[in-house]
Amino acid sequence: MQHMVQPKNRRRYAKALACALMLTPLLAAPARAQWPEDRVVRIVVPFAAGGATDFLGRALASELGKRLKQNVIVENRAGAGGSVGAQAVALSPADGYTLLLASGSMFTVNQYIYGKLPYSLDNFSLVGKVASGPMVVTVNAGLPVKNIRELIAYAQARPGKLNFSSAGVGSQTHMAGEAFSDAAGIKLVHVPYKGEGPAYSDLMAGVVEVAVANINAITPLLKGDRLRALAVTGKERSPLLPGVPTVAEAGVPGFEYTGWFALMAPAGTPQPIVDRLLADLKTAVEQPGMKRYFEEQGMSAAVKPPGPLKEEIVQESARWQALVRKKQITAN
Known part of the structure; x- marks a missing residue:
């Protein structure tokens, strides 16, 4: 026997069906982390203004702000080869509002030359490599x-x-x-x-x-x-x-050195936020303004996700450890 929906229940059924249809696209799509519009996102540059990290940070802040629909600013926290800024970010809430634009040496060299480094790679959620030059x-x-x-x-x-x-x-x-x-x-x-x-x-x-x-x-x-x-x-x-x-x-055969920069967040930052930042980072470096910036600055976009970036850091760290030992380089 065919089941009949009563008039009163029919209205409830239609309303539930409409809601389900409205939610279907949202449930099918990947979660996209959102930042409240009234919060400022800070990119901490761990060196003084006027350097390569600072220049890149300001260009990146402008483009990321457009993607995140947020006010993204650069905050310079210089000192101790980047350690002051890195520690400040490591101790910040893991909520996506405080990020670090790190130069490669901060995670491939500093651990070998500072007797007591106030941060380590474990204190950060890697977002991605940004650029090299x-x-x-x-x-x-x-x-x-x-x-x-x-x-x-x-x-x-x-x-x-x-x-x-x-x-x-x-x-x-x-x-x-x-x-x-x-x-x-x-x-x-x-x-x-x-x-x-x-x-x-x-x-x-x-x-x-x-x-x-x-x-x-x-x-x-x-x-x-x-x-x-x-x-x-x-x-x-x-x-x-x-x-x-x-x-x-x-005159020095075989010599090659390339500096690089990466975006990081405090450890424990929710994965949807990290994923959103990486996706927006990839989009940001492809924008005409950023492409023009890289050309003018002699740099290259080199976006690399967290996994491969961590592998690169480990491999490069071994090479720097050998040079630090050979030349007895120390910060203490």
């Missing part, structure tokens, strides 16, 4: 050298007399300088600063003579007559500085 071996224009071979000869004749500046002990610019001097067989004295901005100000002033600088931070400063770019550390020449040879072709 080569460095530039740069000298003060007053130094009587015009290329890498001349720099090596000049330094070898004056062991321990030339200084190189960096964004801080353990920073990418520090380790790039250590790696270059080791490969070139020269002794350079490291002078750390609290960011690339002040490091390159003293380079231009002649307080220090050499820097192995992030390409996006140093290129604007090359337009004057106070600095001279000798070589880029990438595998190939940079379109941003086409007339500048690679370190390998300029």
Whole structure:
């Protein structure tokens, strides 16, 4: 016998069916984490303003803000090779409102040079690698050298007399300088600063003579007559500085160094939020504004999800550990 829906129940049935139909697309689609519109998302840059991490952070904040429909700001927390900013983020609530834009060395080098590091990789939920770029071996224009071979000869004749500046002990610019001097067989004295901005100000002033600088931070400063770019550390020449040879072709065969940056959140950040950030990060770097930014800064978008990024960190850490031991580098 056919079941008949009574008039009163028919209305309830129709209403329930309509609600079910409305919910079906939402249930079928992956969950998309939402941020309340009245909260600011902070990207902590663990170095002073005016450096590569800071420049990238500000460009990224603008694009992520559009994707998240949030006000995303950059907060500079400089000190101890990125440790001050990293610790601040590690201790923040794991709610998606406080993020870290880290340079690679903070998680591949610092654990070997600081006796008591206030953070570790376990304190963070990796969102993804953002970008990478080569460095530039740069000298003060007053130094009587015009290329890498001349720099090596000049330094070898004056062991321990030339200084190189960096964004801080353990920073990418520090380790790039250590790696270059080791490969070139020269002794350079490291002078750390609290960011690339002040490091390159003293380079231009002649307080220090050499820097192995992030390409996006140093290129604007090359337009004057106070600095001279000798070589880029990438595998190939940079379109941003086409007339500048690679370190390998300029006199140190096999040398290659590329800096990179990654977005992270405090450990325990809910997976839907991490997934949303990664998805929006992928979209952000494909936008015309970000593509133009990367071209102008000599960098490349290099988005890599948490799993592969963690593997890269582990592999790179082993290489830096060997150099730290060889050169007895310490921050203490």
